[in-house]
Amino acid sequence: MDGGLAGELTGGNAVLIAIALFVIVSIFLGVRIVPQSEKHVVERFGRLRAVLGPGVNFIVPFIDVVRHRISILERQLPNAMQDAITADNVLVKVETSVFYRITEPEKTVYRIRDVDAAIATTVAGIVRSEIGRMELDQVQSNRAQLIEKVREQVAAMVDDWGIEVTRAEVLDVNLDDATRAAMLQQLNAERARRAQVTEAEGKKRAVELNADAELYAAEQQAKAKRVLADAEAYSTGVIAEAIAKNGLEAAQYQVAMRQVEGIEALGKGTGKQTIVVPAAALEALGDAFRMLRGRG
Structure with a gap:
């Protein structure tokens, strides 16, 4: 037991x-x-x-x-290079970078096999499509707008996979050697054209300034002539008024004074010279003195 x-x-x-x-x-x-x-x-x-x-x-x-x-940490796809053709038929190489994270693992594991490859292919297609609508200058100058469009479209397309795209960046847009050489040649030609335009504008400005200077000089000469004419008219008016008041004596006085001034100017000449004074001039000089004494 x-x-x-x-x-x-x-x-x-x-x-x-x-x-x-x-x-x-x-x-x-x-x-x-x-x-x-x-x-x-x-x-x-x-x-x-x-x-x-x-x-x-x-x-x-x-x-x-x-x-x-499934890890829900943010992930970064390896930087990718893809070819694209702009609206003006320029071949460019675009480097992109994408960051994403899985938000709904049930969609990711049952709807897509290779998440990284799928996102990379989607980004490449969207980048080619967007660049194909833009010219090269727009691609270079509107980089922020291009990035925003790529991010929006990528986010919409991967939503069914339970993925959130946190960042999509266009890191660089490169040109092939032939296109770069052609653009450099075009740039040099544009610089030469601008230099010629600047030189032509400088010459035009110099001609305009010279014309303005000549016009100003002509205006000043005309103004001086007008002043002289006004002075002579005023002097003639004064003489006419004196003749009207004093009669013939005033006229004789003016004539005598002109003769005296002429003799004085002749005497101020340089070098040795002999002054011949006509008798009529001496009589006019005497008449002028008499008239001055008479006025005194």
């Missing part, structure tokens, strides 16, 4: 141990701790059962299985 009892106790302990192990394994399989940077996709019999968020989660052991562990 002792042997049978010992066997029963041994069998009972084995069952208890098996039950304890089953409970421990069940607890281990049923409790899932998800890190903050991840989400877990749970399947039941091959179908989507739930998406576990960060923290402690419970599933049905042996039935529910964590099939996918």
Whole structure:
């Protein structure tokens, strides 16, 4: 009897141990701790059962299985180069960079196989399409507008994959050697043209200034002539008024004074000279003195 009892106790302990192990394994399989940077996709019999968020989660052991562990951290695709042709038929090489993160893992794991390749292909197509609507100068000058359009279209197209595009950048737009040489030649020609235009404008301005100076000189000469004419008219008016008041004596006085001034100017000449004074001039000089004394 002792042997049978010992066997029963041994069998009972084995069952208890098996039950304890089953409970421990069940607890281990049923409790899932998800890190903050991840989400877990749970399947039941091959179908989507739930998406576990960060923290402690419970599933049905042996039935529910964590099939996918998805990182929700932001990711960066490797920088990519793609060819594109602008609206004015210029071949350019565009370097792009894309940052994204997975927001709905159930869409990502069941709707797309290679996320990075899919996003890269989508970005390349959108960049080619947008650059094809723009000329080269617009691509260079409206880089911010191009980036915004690419970001909006990429975000709309990858939304069905449970992905959020956080940044999409056009890092550089490069030209091939032939196009770069042609543009350099065009730039040099434009610089030469501007230099010629500047030189022509300078010459035109110099001619205009010279014409203005000549016009100003002519105006000043005309103004001086008008002043002289006004002075002579005033002098003639004064003489006429004197003649009207004093009669013939005033006229004789003026004539005598003119003759005296002429003799004085002749005497101021340089060098040795002989002054011949006509008798009529001497008589006029005497008349002028007499008239001056008479006025005194």
